[in-house]
């Protein structure tokens with residue numbers, strides 16, 4: 001049976017046949033802004049298993065400036081209620097869906113924390129899940145090692161009154 005998800009106002013609804021994972025807490029400072037919390041928890045589904053049911057006209061995307069390499073960090077949200085949503089037109093074979101959108105159990109649990117060196121100073125991870133750094137995440141996803149002189153670039157933080 002399909003698993004349904006929705007935004008806060010209910011204008012945008014979606015369903016997936018199944019989730020495959022991984023299911024990760026990203027602690028990077030962009031995901032923290034998107035979630036408004038210490039981390040954004042997302043789950044991976046196959047694009048072929050995903051359907052946007054209603055509210056496509058409410059979806060709006062924002063591309064943050066590129067920090068490392070394309071593609072940009074893209075946030076899609078409901079224009080009416082601000083809920084973070086998956087992309088309207090996912091172009092890869094999989095997509096990430098914010099786990100909080102689902103209205104019933106998705107059958108899996110979070111498996112790790114990522115970008116942990118960017119976590120907020122007040123954030124204390126309380127569980128025993130693996131904690132991966134950006135180097136470990138890149139290695140896991142692409143098999144590549146980041147160059148030794150790789151510099152971690154944080155999302156730009158505006159400086160007031162300059």
Ligand SMILES: [Zn+2]
Nearest residue numbers: 007009078081
């Ligand atoms: Zn909404």
Ligand SMILES: [Zn+2]
Nearest residue numbers: 026027028031
């Ligand atoms: Zn992130």
